[in-house]
Amino acid sequence: AVKKIENVFEHLQTARRTLRELRLLRYLRGHENVLHPDAVYFARSGADFAHVYLVTDRVDTDLGNLLRRRDLQMDQNHHLFLMYQCLRGLKWIHSAGVVHRDLKPKNLLVSTGWDLQICDFGLARIVCPPGSKAASSLGTSRTTQADVVATSTAKQPNMTQYVCSRYYRPPEALCGKARCSPSLDMWSLGCIWAELIADGTVCFFGNSTTDVLRSIVKLLGAPPQNWTADIPSEKCCEFLARCSRELKVGPQKPESVFEWEYVHKESDEMARDAVTLLNRLLRWEPEDRLTAAGGLHELLFHDLHCEEDEPNHDPAAASSARLVYRDGNLRLLDPHSHSQKPGVDPPEASDTAVPLRKGSGD
Template sequence: MPIAATLNPSSLLRLDTNPTLFSRSVQRGTARPLFCIFNPAATNNQTGEGVAIKKVTNVFSKKILAKRALREIKLLQHFRELMECDLAAIIRSGQPLTDAHFQSFIYQILCGLKYIHSANVLHRDLKPGNLLVNADCELKICDFGLARGFSMDPEENAGYMTEYVATRWYRAPEIMLSFQSYTKAIDVWSVGCILAELLGGKPFFKGRDYVDQLNQILHYLGTPNEETLSRIGSPRAQDYVRNLPYMQKISFQSLFRNANPDALDLLDRMLAFDPSSRISVEEALEHRYLQIWHDASDEPSCPTTFDFQFEVVEEIPEMKKMILDEVSRFRQMVRVQPGAGAGANQAPQVPIPNNYDRAGYEDPRPQEAFNQGGWNGSDLERDLQGLDGRMR
């Protein structure tokens, strides 16, 4: 199915105004609902499939909203898919999942990350709600609204990493503790959190706020060594960690008694507190837990890196023109490309929940730290939010 990320549905597709056009809401975020369209007036003429429309309102009212829409549209052109459900719905449905499901999901996430990272893109908001799944257990990564470019040059990389607002429960500790730089390892940490959630059936590091989030990470992983502590960029956060009682690491075997030992070994390597000790995506794909799936010839890299030059644009009229250019390119592409067929059914199947309410999903939303009256939390809480703690 094609994906259409829009400012106005009629700007991309010729749709009638029948109120029954939007058959169901697939996802409702704080400001950008995603609708699934099955009305015959809004289908792919070549395949007969329905289309999805992401409605973004007031997109040109602020520079940050226009830039975010432009960024996501461009990224969706680079990595685009649509599926039936998300992994959050699967986990919270209560249906039994097997180790084979976990292996399949984690392997596919890592394959997607390898492709994304090879394009010099960090996703920065990996979580179950941003992983789309169909009944054949095919999984795709979505929601690139917080993605940024990555460079091996620390100075160049620092320019890409503003506005970090990923969901708290899946955020790597180096972000909260303001390490001097961060790398692709931040996405690997999020995958580790997702694996722990699959094993336990609930979020693993479920902090009430940023201080509690750090406390939970330290509770399970233990006090980091002196070398790691010295790399904490926030003096306030460094003092806070040093003044806590020493904590021993809790073994994952004691937390997930029925889990595959190989899964726990991979989890341990993904959730390394120090990002320099964390397993890489390529290493994780070769881990013995995923050996039944691993096939280097079927784990492609992106043939081209993503061009983030548009990030320097600051004027809304220019952003608007660039968005319309993307719309034009999208129209040309879908008119000449036939719809892609379904992928091979190799994974175990999973029923798709039909009564899942995304509005009721309780994960802390990005940008939760901001309020119109200014900052009301503690200084430590502000520091632990990393770059997204800056007032805009």
């Protein structure tokens, strides 16, 4: 597959974002649920050097396309397998001290064998020093989001305010709070999980930021006491208070369990566990959300979970790979590319195949 990044040097921000993404992709390589580049192409002539082409393994479609396909039936086993791979990839990413900051169905590539890869790291940031004890601790199930938030917000470089598409943006980002931690990705993952188990229904739909915030208050309840203390906008605080009064909802508590009408189509045990996972991801307080490592230990993934096959980030994989200019292009050289990593098996309960993108071949 080829990703064309147009007019790289037209704006300084675009050039920086492109370079950052290439560096992060190199740094994060070595995990089968994280997209990695094979080569980077550009024009040999400096005068024509405007676009960059990122070459990766071919992947047939993305989760956004699958959710829009009404002729495709995904069962619970497909939902579990896709979510498990998301958690597995995020454990690798977060244990590297990186936050993706733009998780959404479109950025989750899916092959015909239901293998999933997380892509598009243009907004990603390193929030913990690579190789530090703080970064490596993010890959343990014992680490809570409170530990993660405290670590990752101690010292951070200036970051763009934009994170995620609106529907997948956590409330702290919608309200302009400055902190950034892996809990941001976990909220986005919760929204994706809700969309999966509700047959494509967006969890927090809205045509504006205020619409989405109102949807969050309606489903989760009002934010906990003192949650609005560090919101820079007084109007935002007033809006949240007004929504809570109009919707007649109280503050969300740690033990609160919400019910979403689109999920309760079935009453079996797996459906109840699916809602439990949703409740543990969609929390007002970032420190109350599950970590990726903790999510892998959820009862829902008992049949897929294998500690030895859910690795933390390996800095050696990044240090051994390097971008080398050769024959008019940059190629990623990895001396260990021939090695095979263990993988998870796709679901067996259904023979549904992932349809190819229109025009991608037979």
